[in-house]
Amino acid sequence: MIRVENVTKVFNPGRPSEYVALRGVSAAVPENKVVVLTGPSGSGKTTLLSLLGCMARPTSGRIHLGEREISSLPERFLAELRRTAFGFIFQSFNLVPGLTTLENVMVPACPLGQPRHQVRDRAAALLEKFRLGGKIGQTVESLSGGEKQRTAIARALINDPPTIIADEPTANLDTALSLEFLEIVGQLRAEGKTFIIASHDAIVHEAQVVDQVISLRDGMVVPAGPHDC
C-alpha cells in the first residue's frame, strides 16, 4: 500500500512564479491493483505520480510506502527505493537512441551492481516474453511504435519492482496499441504487480483492468465522474 496524506506541492515557493500544484491530496494505492490518476492537463497528475514514485518530495504532508514514512528520508534512501520499489514507463517511452533493445532494457539495473550476464539474461527473457526476442540486437530507432512500447514495459520490469508507474503511457499510441498496453497491464496485475497510471485518455479509465480512478482538478481530488477526463 502506498498512501499520501494531505500532501501539497508548491513549485518555486516565495518567487513570483510560485505555483501550488497539489493542495492537500490524500489517496491510497493498494497492492496488486491498477489505479489511474485522471483530470485535465495541469491538474497535478504528473506531480502526484512523482510523489507516489519517490521522484520528488511533497512541500507538506506525508507519504507512506507500506509501514514506512518516506517523505522525510534522505535522498540516497529515496534513490534506492526508486530503483527497487518502482519501474517507470515515461510518456513517449524515453528509450535511449543508439542503444540496442537489450541495452535499453538493462539500463535501470546498472546502478544496482549485479553481474552483467545476469542482467543481460533477465533482459533477454523479458524481451522474449514481450515477443521481442528477434529484436534484441537492433537499435531502438528501428522498432515500430508497438515494439517501442513493449521495450519500455520490459525496461520497467528489469528490477522486478512490485509497482509500475506510467505517465500518459498511451499518449502516442493508436487505439489498437493502447488496448494492447492495457492487456499487458492486466497480465502483469495477474502476476502480482501494482500499477499507478496518470492518464487523461478515456480508453485507459474505461478499461476493465482499472480498479480505481482518482480524479484530480486544480491540484485537488474530486469525485470521479464521466466528464473529469
Ligand SMILES: Nc1ncnc2c1ncn2[C@@H]1O[C@H](COP(=O)(O)OP(=O)(O)O)[C@@H](O)[C@H]1O
Ligand atoms: N517543475 C515545475 N515548476 C513549476 N511549475 C510546475 C512544475 N511542474 C509542474 N508545474 C505546474 O504544476 C501544474 C500541474 O502540473 P502536472 O502535475 O504536470 O499536471 P498534469 O500532469 O495533470 O498535466 C501545472 O500548472 C504545471 O505547469
Ligand SMILES: [Mg+2]
Ligand atoms: Mg502530466
